Amino acid sequence: MSEAVRAVTRKERPEFRNIHVTDILFNYRLPMPGKVSIMHRISGVLLFVLLPFILWLLDLSLKSEIQFDYFKGILGQPLVKLLVLAITVGYIAHFCAGIRHLFLDSHMAADKPAARKTAASVLIVTAVLSLLVALKLFGVF
Template sequence: MSEVTVRKQRPKHLAINEIRLPLPGIVSILHRVSGAGLFLLLPFLLYLLDRSLGSPESFATFEAVVGHPLVKLILIGLLWAFLHHFCAGIRFLLLDLHKGLELQAARNSSRIVLVVSIALTVIIGVKLW
């Protein structure tokens, strides 16, 4: 008998643009990114809190800073980051309690986290804008 060796075509490089992450993986990565963003922008939030509570003059500075459209967009992004981090955190706590570990339940809870965080961001953002 002759042995036939089959050589598989293996990629020479990792094509990151071809990798498709499942929805629970995307929610997990967004949870980490939102947590890092909230942590890194904490000095900005503390500055805004200081300006809003210091004196009437510093409150006028706060109003001027927050009134700028770019700052409003940053604050809406922070609002989304907080809401997503909160909703995903609840999801991960439930996963730690072994609730929703099945594939379909994990996908559904990921969809719920994305929909709820975006919906709450839109609702609160419209009210605050």
């Protein structure tokens, strides 16, 4: 009898499970600072993974005049331009978000409205600078 009384009076505890990546991307609305934080991590991984390609291009450009001409020929390919654009956009995003994190670490923009404003400014500055780099890379100006 006492077990039946305990079963009736016991509350159901909430069940917590790990959130899957698809839930984060499609079902859960992240606030702006959360999106900037994820962008900062993704751009850091992108820069780390593409570091051998970056170093190879740097090595090619610095060896000799002949290698530099070879480097300019490689950089003229559209696929390589897209790869260089991805690296540059990743660097710009990582740099801007890193500056934002420095402000947060110094408690200059730690409250919620300031964090939202700095996150929005990171996204705007990243988009504008990336657009300028893309236009310059593809020869618009």
